[in-house]
Amino acid sequence: MDTETGLQLFPERASSVAGDVDALFYFLVAVSVFFVLLIFGLIAYFVWRYRRRSPSDAPAAIHGHLGLELLWTGVPLVLAMFIFGWGAKLYFEVFRPPKEGLDFYVVGKQWMWKVQHPTGQREINEMHVPRGIPVKVTMTSEDVIHSFFVPAFRVKRDVVPGRFVTAWFMATKVGEYHLFCSQYCGTAHSQMTGKIVVLEPADYSAWLSGRSAEPPAVAGKKLFDKLGCATCHQQDASGRGPSLLGVFGSKVQLQGGGKVVADETYLRESVLSPQAKLVAGYEGIMPTFTGQVDEEKLLDLIAYIRSLALPPAPAPRQP
Amino acid sequence: MSTHSAASYLNASHGIASWLFTRDHKRIALLYLISLSLFFALGGMFAGAIRLELLTPKGNLMSDATYNKMFTLHGVVMIFFFLIPSVPAVLGNFLVPLMIGARDLAFPKLNLLSWYLYMAGALLAVTVAVTGGVDTGWTFYTPYSSTYSNTNVMATAAGAFIAGFSSILTGLNFIVTIHKMRAPGLTWFRLPLFIWAHYATALIQVLATPVVAIALLLVMLERGFGVGIFDPKLGGDPLLFQHLFWFYSHPAVYIMILPSMGVVSEIIAAFSRKRIFGYDFVAFSSLAIALLGFLVWGHHMFVSGQSMYAGLVFSVLSFLVAVPSAVKVFNWTATLYRGSISFDAPMLYALGFIGLFTIGGLTGLFLATLGVDVHVHDTYFVVAHFHYIMVGGALFGYLGGLHYWWPKLTGRLYPHTWARLAAAIIFLGFNLTFFPQFLLGYLGMPRRYHVYPEEFQVLNVFSTAGASVLGIGYLMPLIYLLWSLRSGAKADSNPWNAKGLEWQVSSPPPVHNFDQVPTVTEEAYAYAPADKGGS
Numbered sequence: 074m075d076t077e078t079g080l081q082l083f084p085e086r087a088s089s090v091a092g093d094v095d096a097l098f099y100f101l102v103a104v105s106v107f108f109v110l111l112i113f114g115l116i117a118y119f120v121w122r123y124r125r126r127s128p129s130d131a132p133a134a135i136h137g138h139l140g141l142e143l144l145w146t147g148v149p150l151v152l153a154m155f156i157f158g159w160g161a162k163l164y165f166e167v168f169r170p171p172k173e174g175l176d177f178y179v180v181g182k183q184w185m186w187k188v189q190h191p192t193g194q195r196e197i198n199e200m201h202v203p204r205g206i207p208v209k210v211t212m213t214s215e216d217v218i219h220s221f222f223v224p225a226f227r228v229k230r231d232v233v234p235g236r237f238v239t240a241w242f243m244a245t246k247v248g249e250y251h252l253f254c255s256q257y258c259g260t261a262h263s264q265m266t267g268k269i270v271v272l273e274p275a276d277y278s279a280w281l282s283g284r285s286a287e288p289p290a291v292a293g294k295k296l297f298d299k300l301g302c303a304t305c306h307q308q309d310a311s312g313r314g315p316s317l318l319g320v321f322g323s324k325v326q327l328q329g330g331g332k333v334v335a336d337e338t339y340l341r342e343s344v345l346s347p348q349a350k351l352v353a354g355y356e357g358i359m360p361t362f363t364g365q366v367d368e369e370k371l372l373d374l375i376a377y378i379r380s381l382a383l384p385p386a387p388a389p390r391q392p
Numbered sequence: 393m394s395t396h397s398a399a400s401y402l403n404a405s406h407g408i409a410s411w412l413f414t415r416d417h418k419r420i421a422l423l424y425l426i427s428l429s430l431f432f433a434l435g436g437m438f439a440g441a442i443r444l445e446l447l448t449p450k451g452n453l454m455s456d457a458t459y460n461k462m463f464t465l466h467g468v469v470m471i472f473f474f475l476i477p478s479v480p481a482v483l484g485n486f487l488v489p490l491m492i493g494a495r496d497l498a499f500p501k502l503n504l505l506s507w508y509l510y511m512a513g514a515l516l517a518v519t520v521a522v523t524g525g526v527d528t529g530w531t532f533y534t535p536y537s538s539t540y541s542n543t544n545v546m547a548t549a550a551g552a553f554i555a556g557f558s559s560i561l562t563g564l565n566f567i568v569t570i571h572k573m574r575a576p577g578l579t580w581f582r583l584p585l586f587i588w589a590h591y592a593t594a595l596i597q598v599l600a601t602p603v604v605a606i607a608l609l610l611v612m613l614e615r616g617f618g619v620g621i622f623d624p625k626l627g628g629d630p631l632l633f634q635h636l637f638w639f640y641s642h643p644a645v646y647i648m649i650l651p652s653m654g655v656v657s658e659i660i661a662a663f664s665r666k667r668i669f670g671y672d673f674v675a676f677s678s679l680a681i682a683l684l685g686f687l688v689w690g691h692h693m694f695v696s697g698q699s700m701y702a703g704l705v706f707s708v709l710s711f712l713v714a715v716p717s718a719v720k721v722f723n724w725t726a727t728l729y730r731g732s733i734s735f736d737a738p739m740l741y742a743l744g745f746i747g748l749f750t751i752g753g754l755t756g757l758f759l760a761t762l763g764v765d766v767h768v769h770d771t772y773f774v775v776a777h778f779h780y781i782m783v784g785g786a787l788f789g790y791l792g793g794l795h796y797w798w799p800k801l802t803g804r805l806y807p808h809t810w811a812r813l814a815a816a817i818i819f820l821g822f823n824l825t826f827f828p829q830f831l832l833g834y835l836g837m838p839r840r841y842h843v844y845p846e847e848f849q850v851l852n853v854f855s856t857a858g859a860s861v862l863g864i865g866y867l868m869p870l871i872y873l874l875w876s877l878r879s880g881a882k883a884d885s886n887p888w889n890a891k892g893l894e895w896q897v898s899s900p901p902p903v904h905n906f907d908q909v910p911t912v913t914e915e916a917y918a919y920a921p922a923d924k925g926g927s
């Protein structure tokens with residue numbers, strides 16, 4: 074983001090998908106220019122060539138032409154399906170995160186962005202990320218719907234309260250880029266902005282080590298003990314609640330049949346409204362923790378439960 | 393052919409009560425014309441305030457809160473109280489009976505009730521505007537609207553809710569009228585395309601409007617009584633609102649554009665003295681648009697967190713709905729071929745419509761394209777796109793129609809040179825206002841931003857400059873049309889030498905339209921001397 078003024082016509086291109094998005098964008102521009110020239114050209118030619126020469130002009134009727142109708146139904150249809158396919162492929166590329174990558178957490182609230190790094194460092198309205206490493210952002214909102222939008226990365230995702238959404242990007246160019254909230258969220262919507270700072274991986278590590286932090290899983294473990302979760306959830310199945318070892322990512326058998334994949338949204342629901350989905354073989358005795366944990370604490374708890382996923386817990390990746 | 397201009401619908405009775413309690417579809421059309429013009433002016437003033445504020449990147453004219461109210465009121469007034477009623481309520485009301493050889497709509501009292509409902513809703517909205525405003529955006533997204541906003545959401549939603557019933561009743565009236573009251577000989581395929589377009593529109597009005605009414609009602613329930621429907625804190629689902637809202641509001645785009653397409657068909661035929669090329673295809677494309685239009689609402693939600701597979705389905709359907717629109721554009725263009733084309737003001741608007749609608753439609757493809765929409769969604773690209781459709785399309789059709797049928801409505805002619813000039817100024821001002829917004833959106837400027845980064849300023853200055861040209865363009869018809877009421881030359885029954893039953897009655901028409909119900913023996917647009925047959 075260089076704050077030069079003057080007429081700028083092309084957005085900065087700073088992520089792995091930006092070039093692909095632009096390619097399709099310019100293809101659409103080309104298609105549009107072609108049809109605009111065609112239609113405007115024909116209209117201009119016809120109205121000039123067939124302008125009224127005498128008030129009594131009575132041109133012969135032309136009813137239509139089946140061949141032409143088929144042509145101008147068929148060609149746009151084929152073209153449209155082609156663009157659809159290309160756009161769909163791109164959509165999955167833009168939204169499906171790669172397996173490897175750094176896990177960031179972002180909480181949106183009126184009117185700021187709270188960011189947490191995989192190693193626990195926190196920032197507000199700024200997000201430092203390394204260049205060349207995929208970054209997966211898990212997001213939720215504390216109040217209304219926001220939207221995480223980084224034009225230079227061609228990435229946007231609505232941040233919806235009550236659920237987790239994910240976006241990902243891989244920055245390709247060191248620099249500072251706008252972060253906008255693009256979903257109208259109330260009075261200071263236009264000031265719910267921030268910047269993404271892309272650093273070389275070594276600089277990023279240096280930046281991280283300059284800031285104190287507690288990894289979210291560690292903070293989560295402390296909360297887990299403090300809130301008394303551990304009294305019911307123990308390492309083995311001896312507690313009143315199920316053991317949480319290996320739960321994350323597994324398929325949980327529910328009471329009354331049915332299975333659910335234990336992802337972030339499921340874990341969140343398990344803590345906030347435990348009665349919504351009961352684990353088979355257990356009673357609904359778990360109290361709700363709504364009000365005791367906010368979105369950020371929830372993220373810590375979830376990070377801890379995630380770290381119990383596959384014994385031994387995977388060490389948090391260092392860039 | 394009736395010629396007693398002395399007993400026209402305008403001077404058949406006098407006094408304010410003869411207007412407020414009239415059941416004459418033509419007088420009701422004029423009631424709408426007056427009220428809609430006032431609301432258009434109001435909505436335009438809000439737009440002016442927005443553009444003025446955006447001249448500079450900082451917020452130096454008004455506070456954040458005021459700015460948010462400005463764009464909300466602009467959207468609410470323009471969409472619910474101007475664009476949705478515009479062509480059907482004014483021109484449709486006036487012309488549907490005349491074009492099909494009927495003496496009135498099927499339910500004249502219901503028609504009057506529609507106007508009162510519209511006024512009730514509109515006045516509620518005005519009350520909101522002067523008593524503190526509302527700041528949810530015209531889209532009322534939850535949970536902001538239902539829980540967080542502390543402005544006057546209830547009254548605004550109630551206003552839109554009530555106006556919705558006006559729209560439903562008008563639609564119902566048109567459907568029954570078109571089915572039951574066509575003159576002898578006026579078969580479906582002899583109907584003017586204006587009627588086809590209104591028929592398709594009426595179907596959408598009747599089927600889709602109840603859904604937005606329910607959505608607004610649910611917002612009011614959650615807001616007023618804390619019933620958890622949309623706010624996750626109350627156990628609700630915020631995306632549910634978006635589904636309900638767009639289930640109506642995408643088809644509503646077609647409520648706004650289809651009638652204008654009907655107008656354009658009439659004008660193109662009359663001013664090139666030709667039958668519309670591929671009449672059947674143009675007629676059926678209206679129905680295809682109306683039906684497919686119900687299945688694409690999810691294209692507003694590609695980044696909302698709805699399932700990616702739902703995104704695929706909504707995207708492919710959105711591409712399909714583009715095809716019948718393209719068919720219309722090609723057929724209108726082909727109608728010009730070997731015509732006898734004159735350049736009166738209505739024709740300039742119609743040609744402008746085709747051009748701007750083409751641009752609006754093509755940029756719609758960008759938004760239907762999943763991977764590209766992710767970048768341009770909720771930016772100025774979208775703002776530009778829908779103004780090309782809503783202003784360049786729907787409003788150009790409305791203005792074209794108003795100029796085309798003005799002699800019929802009022803019995804007066806307006807100065808043609810001024811009218812042509814105004815059309816040209818509006819066209820230029822429009823493009824200068826909205827084209828830069830495509831670039832802004834691609835650069836990443838989000839919509840509904842009161843303050844914005846400096847690098848976006850130059851394009852915003854262009855846009856604001858364009859808006860002032862556009863404002864002047866809008867003032868011109870206001871002046872010369874009002875002037876024509878007193879001083880314009882008297883119009884005879886058919887000043888454009890056009891086909892269509894409405895041109896066979898005097899200008900302005902007599903109270904009961906036709907002394908004798910006409911019998912139709914030819915198809916619509918039988919301009920060519922020997923062209924009397926079917927299609």
Ligand SMILES: [Cu+2]
Nearest residue numbers: 219254258265
């Ligand atoms: Cu926000």
Ligand SMILES: [Cu+2]
Nearest residue numbers: 642689691692
């Ligand atoms: Cu839509």
